[in-house]
Amino acid sequence: MSTIFRLDASIRLEGSVTRAVADTLESAITEELGDATVVRRDVGLDPVDPSVWGTAAFAGFTPEDARTPEQVEALATAAALADEVAGADALIFAVPLYNFGVSQHFKAWADLVTTDPRFGPGTETIKGRPAFLITARGGGYGEGTPRAGWDHATGWMRRYLEDVWGLDLDVIETELTLAEVTPQMAELRELAREQLAESHETARTSGRSVTLKLRSAA
Numbered sequence: 001m002s003t004i005f006r007l008d009a010s011i012r013l014e015g016s017v018t019r020a021v022a023d024t025l026e027s028a029i030t031e032e033l034g035d036a037t038v039v040r041r042d043v044g045l046d047p048v049d050p051s052v053w054g055t056a057a058f059a060g061f062t063p064e065d066a067r068t069p070e071q072v073e074a075l076a077t078a079a080a081l082a083d084e085v086a087g088a089d090a091l092i093f094a095v096p097l098y099n100f101g102v103s104q105h106f107k108a109w110a111d112l113v114t115t116d117p118r119f120g121p122g123t124e125t126i127k128g129r130p131a132f133l134i135t136a137r138g139g140g141y142g143e144g145t146p147r148a149g150w151d152h153a154t155g156w157m158r159r160y161l162e163d164v165w166g167l168d169l170d171v172i173e174t175e176l177t178l179a180e181v182t183p184q185m186a187e188l189r190e191l192a193r194e195q196l197a198e199s200h201e202t203a204r205t206s207g208r209s210v211t212l213k214l215r216s217a218a
């Protein structure tokens with residue numbers, strides 16, 4: 001039986017585009033695999049305590065017999081999060097753009113997982129496993145638009161998931177998600193709907209291709 005790890009970082013449940021596209025992808029994957037278990041981590045609605053990271057980071061440099069109870073606890077928290085990632089055959093990350101940067105909840109989670117020895121420098125723990133990054137942006141950041149280059153999240157997430165953790169990553173992006181509720185963006189609504197429909201379609205197709213990817217990762 002395959003295990004799918006799914007992380008959500010949207011701070012809302014109602015109307016969340018990343019959650020909706022991730023639902024489409026998750027359904028396609030579970031239908032394709034038949035008997036998959038999905039392990040969910042919702043850092044948007046249930047964030048990890050960011051203060052644990054500092055304690056865990058220094059605990060790693062402290063000899064085991066000299067660690068404080070707080071350090072032991074911080075490392076145990078990191079290990080429990082890392083277990084979820086290490087145990088996954090395929091991974092889904094649904095993370096929106098916030099304030100032109102990386103979701104703090106996703107960053108806090110990734111930082112803490114990275115303190116676990118299995119995810120330290122040069123990690124190969126999940127190397128080559130199929131993974132999907134689903135992201136959504138309220139505005140538009142395409143080449144030639146006034147805010148081209150302002151999305152400082154997707155590049156970092158791609159770098160971390162693909163190059164640092166070595167995942168076989170597909171990125172599914174949706175832009176202009178604020179068009180529906182922003183009067184100044186009214187003329188972009190049609191384009192926004194098309195992009196959203198395309199993202200769901202890509203999610204469906206990607207989900208169906210996961211068996212092939214799992215086979216090549218094995």
Ligand SMILES: Cc1cc2nc3c(=O)[nH]c(=O)nc-3n(C[C@H](O)[C@H](O)[C@H](O)COP(=O)(O)O)c2cc1C
Pocket residue numbers: 010011012015016017018019096097098099100101136137138139140177178
């Ligand atoms: C606090 C906050 C900050 C945001 N910052 C940006 C931003 O910098 N650029 C942008 O294009 N959209 C921004 N957005 C819009 C979100 O990226 C957009 O609504 C996206 O669809 C959120 O993902 P979700 O639909 O899964 O919740 C922001 C939204 C919130 C709530």
